[in-house]
Amino acid sequence: MFSRVSSRNGHRPHSFSSVGEVTSLLSDVGYLADRPLATTVYLQDQLGKPLLLEGPAGVGKTELAKALAAATGRRLLRLQCYEGQDETKALYEWDYGKQMLYTQILREKIGQVVADADDLPSAVEAIGRHDNVFFSERFLAERPLLRAVRSPEPVVLLIDEVDRADEALEAVLLELLAEYQVSVPELGTFTAEHVPYVVLTSNNTRDLSAALKRRCLHLSLDYPSAERELDIIRSKSTGLPEAVATHLVDVVRELRQQGMRKPPGISEALDWARTLAVLGASEPDTELLTDTISVVAKYDRDVERAMRVLRDSSERRDSSELQEQGDPGRIGNDRGAPGEGERRAPVPGVDPDDEPAGAALRAARDTPGRHGAGYYGESTDGPAPRRPVSSSQGERSFAANHGRGKR
Numbered sequence: 130m131f132s133r134v135s136s137r138n139g140h141r142p143h144s145f146s147s148v149g150e151v152t153s154l155l156s157d158v159g160y161l162a163d164r165p166l167a168t169t170v171y172l173q174d175q176l177g178k179p180l181l182l183e184g185p186a187g188v189g190k191t192e193l194a195k196a197l198a199a200a201t202g203r204r205l206l207r208l209q210c211y212e213g214q215d216e217t218k219a220l221y222e223w224d225y226g227k228q229m230l231y232t233q234i235l236r237e238k239i240g241q242v243v244a245d246a247d248d249l250p251s252a253v254e255a256i257g258r259h260d261n262v263f264f265s266e267r268f269l270a271e272r273p274l275l276r277a278v279r280s281p282e283p284v285v286l287l288i289d290e291v292d293r294a295d296e297a298l299e300a301v302l303l304e305l306l307a308e309y310q311v312s313v314p315e316l317g318t319f320t321a322e323h324v325p326y327v328v329l330t331s332n333n334t335r336d337l338s339a340a341l342k343r344r345c346l347h348l349s350l351d352y353p354s355a356e357r358e359l360d361i362i363r364s365k366s367t368g369l370p371e372a373v374a375t376h377l378v379d380v381v382r383e384l385r386q387q388g389m390r391k392p393p394g395i396s397e398a399l400d401w402a403r404t405l406a407v408l409g410a411s412e413p414d415t416e417l418l419t420d421t422i423s424v425v426a427k428y429d430r431d432v433e434r435a436m437r438v439l440r441d442s443s444e445r446r447d448s449s450e451l452q453e454q455g456d457p458g459r460i461g462n463d464r465g466a467p468g469e470g471e472r473r474a475p476v477p478g479v480d481p482d483d484e485p486a487g488a489a490l491r492a493a494r495d496t497p498g499r500h501g502a503g504y505y506g507e508s509t510d511g512p513a514p515r516r517p518v519s520s521s522q523g524e525r526s527f528a529a530n531h532g533r534g535k536r
């Protein structure tokens with residue numbers, strides 16, 4: 130009685146000829162994939178399997194699907210999952226409003242259909258013989274999964290944050306993922322003409338079923354290496370100087386170790402980079418990072434932890450600068466006592482008091498300003514004030530000079 134849509138499982142267009150091509154096509158559209166990810170995408174293409182990406186928020190899962198669509202010129206269809214979502218929002222539903230409108234307009238015609246019926250059961254029977262009219266493709270409201278299967282062009286289907294959906298919806302997905310087909314009882318089974326690239330993402334808020342995982346190529350996506358994160362920031366042309374970007378990546382990576390409620394993802398790192406660039410950061414500046422901490426820390430507890438990290442990192446940087454300035458090779462050289470602010474770190478294992486340049490080290494720790502400005506090598510207006518000399522000192526000096534002069 131109902132029409133059945135024939136299976137249209139045609140050829141599967143290949144878009145990638147190698148893993149290297151995946152990397153370069155994705156990079157052309159601004160997505161920097163590491164080798165394991167590029168390999169998995171290549172396999173997805175070659176094997177025609179869905180790809181399941183699991184990992185923390187902000188590591189580029191959703192972005193991969195968008196980039197894949199942009200890189201291959203495919204349309205992106207997206208199913209955003211949420212709690213309580215039912216299959217009518219994922220697969221299809223019957224357009225009830227349209228059905229009602231048609232029945233209103235066609236009231237007279239429908240009346241003719243039941244005109245000959247003597248009682249209610251035979252009237253229902255008469256209407257029933259025509260219900261395929263109302264459950265036809267005309268009244269079918271496609272949702273992303275059915276739309277992907279029925280698309281005449283190859284598409285990328287993003288099933289985003291599938292861990293938010295109920296397990297019942299996962300079961301609905303199984304048929305699609307295994308066969309790339311969707312059954313509509315009133316119409317038959319629709320099968321994809323072109324195998325879509327299906328990308329499922331999960332933020333790991335719950336375990337997904339083994340059946341779902343079995344049908345997919347699975348990849349855990351983690352935070353990128355420092356090098357790749359820096360490359361990503363560079364690639365977005367934020368205008369942030371290299372030294373600031375490098376420092377920012379170090380800080381962000383450290384923040385991720387702090388057990389924050391929401392550790393910063395690549396997106397937060399990028400937002401921070403853009404923020405610092407707008408504020409004109411020209412060198413690593415803890416104060417500026419502190420002022421803009423809300424870009425990466427969105428909860429009070431996280432802000433506290435982030436502040437602590439910034440403080441610690443600033444102290445470490447200060448002491449490493451001192452370490453550099455306190456290069457032991459330079460101590461005791463002919464530069465004499467260090468000038469103001471030129472503090473030197475102690476040399477490990479050497480007691481400064483026993484060391485030849487111990488005096489210089491002690492002087493370096495001295496309170497600035499204890500001596501007159503001239504002591505620190507600064508220019509003074511007049512001649513240096515004369516220091517009182519005892520008479521015996523004067524004699525010794527005279528004797529020494531006198532003796533040299535006689536020779």
Ligand SMILES: Nc1ncnc2c1ncn2[C@@H]1O[C@H](COP(=O)(O)OP(=O)(O)O)[C@@H](O)[C@H]1O
Binds near residue numbers: 161188395
């Ligand atoms: N590999 C990457 N190359 C370029 N940009 C990336 C990459 N990974 C993440 N991003 C950036 O980080 C942002 C957040 O990524 P997103 O895909 O939304 O994270 P997720 O879906 O894992 O939570 C993206 O909008 C994109 O700008």
Ligand SMILES: [Mg+2]
Binds near residue numbers: 187190
């Ligand atoms: Mg996402």
